Amino acid sequence: MGSIEKLYESDNFLVVNKPFDMYINSDDEYEKNTVTYHIAKPDSHLSSSVYPLHFVQRLDYATSGVLCIAKNKTSAAKAGKLFEKRFTKKYYLAILRGHVAFEVADIEFNVGIDQSSQESSHKMSALTTCEASASCMQSRQAQTRALRLETGYYEGDPVSVVLLKPITGRRHQLRVHCNAIGHTILGDYTYSGTRDSMPHRMFLHATRLVLPLQNEPLDIQTPEPFYTDPRFTTKWKSEKLYYKYKNKEDFQAVCEILDKSYVVGVQYKMYKM
Known part of the structure; x- marks a missing residue:
């Protein structure tokens, strides 16, 4: 996982502790200072990827901390709805x-x-x-x-x-x-x-x-x-x-x-x- 600490992982979600001064992803395939580069394929944030990741929340480049990533569309939709409805x-x-x-x-x-x-x-x-x-x-x-x-x-x-x-x-x-x-x-x-x-x-x-998911409630803290x-x-x-x-x-x-x-x-x- 390189320099990124994994906080939680299941079939549906991956939660990491994002370092400060790091991008979540990039369209530049040569950019290595990204979360996706350290945890997956460089193109994993794209839907065309063989193993796509779904970022259900965002953190600024300069902000560190808990970052939740869905591993499939179904999980992304469930988490996204919870964020949307606050x-x-x-x-x-x-x-x-x-x-x-x-x-x-x-x-x-x-x-x-x-x-x-x-x-x-x-x-x-x-x-x-x-x-x-x-x-x-x-x-x-x-x-x-x-x-x-x-x-x-x-x-x-x-x-x-x-x-x-x-x-x-x-x-x-x-x-x-x-x-x-x-x-x-x-x-x-x-x-x-x-x-x-x-x-x-x-x-x-x-x-x-x-993240109060019905079948997989998450409470992740760094x-x-x-x-x-x-x-x-x-x-x-x-x-x-x-x-x-x-x-x-x-x-x-x-x-x-x-x-x-x-x-x-x-x-x-x-x-x-």
């Missing part, structure tokens, strides 16, 4: 620039194509004001829940460790929403306006995926990826821990907090237009 649960660990002023937050800015990148449609933007509608095209409703886990400092600059749960699944949603509330993800070169280029990676990791990396820990200094989250049980406990529609007695903030 029956799946996805939880991401992220480190944001600045100290956030909330404990729990709902971010409900619409997300659309950033007009400045209309030609390539690579960049998205959030509809935060009526004026923003001019630069945010074809916007669609989007919702993200966030929970503050810890605050600290990265190379002396304030940062916050948060748990993010996307309720909808828009392109670049988490990155756009965090940027829209003034707390860009650490190392996000694109949404920091190319300023945040010093960290060795973007600190966004898909830590857990819950180990926490940041604090085992000396390239991060040598530059990190903790200030205040609000919730334990670094082992599997503690992480599942904080996920349960975000699953509730409201949490009594916490510092709550709603971001919407």
Whole structure:
């Protein structure tokens, strides 16, 4: 499997821990920095392949973590329906620039194509004001829940460790929403306006995926990826821990907090237009 860790495999699904800075697939048969290259034939994302794979979800090039792949059309359709109807649960660990002023937050800015990148449609933007509608095209409703886990400092600059749960699944949603509330993800070169280029990676990791399939319910979780990396820990200094989250049980406990529609007695903030 090369450098990609296999988290789960059956006749229907393969779930892997995608490294950061890797493509899921590519139409260039010579591109080796892809998930498909490491786990299958280079053309396996194409329907013409002898052994086609079906990516039922996407992760950005810079994002690491749980990636679910269906091995056949039937399984892909079943999983796709769950994603479409929002029956799946996805939880991401992220480190944001600045100290956030909330404990729990709902971010409900619409997300659309950033007009400045209309030609390539690579960049998205959030509809935060009526004026923003001019630069945010074809916007669609989007919702993200966030929970503050810890605050600290990265190379002396304030940062916050948060748990993010996307309720909808828009392109670049988490990155756009965090940027829209003034707390860009650490190392996000694109949404920091190319300023945040010093960290060795973007600190966004898909830590857990819950896929309630009828005959094969999946609840897949990866180990926490940041604090085992000396390239991060040598530059990190903790200030205040609000919730334990670094082992599997503690992480599942904080996920349960975000699953509730409201949490009594916490510092709550709603971001919407």
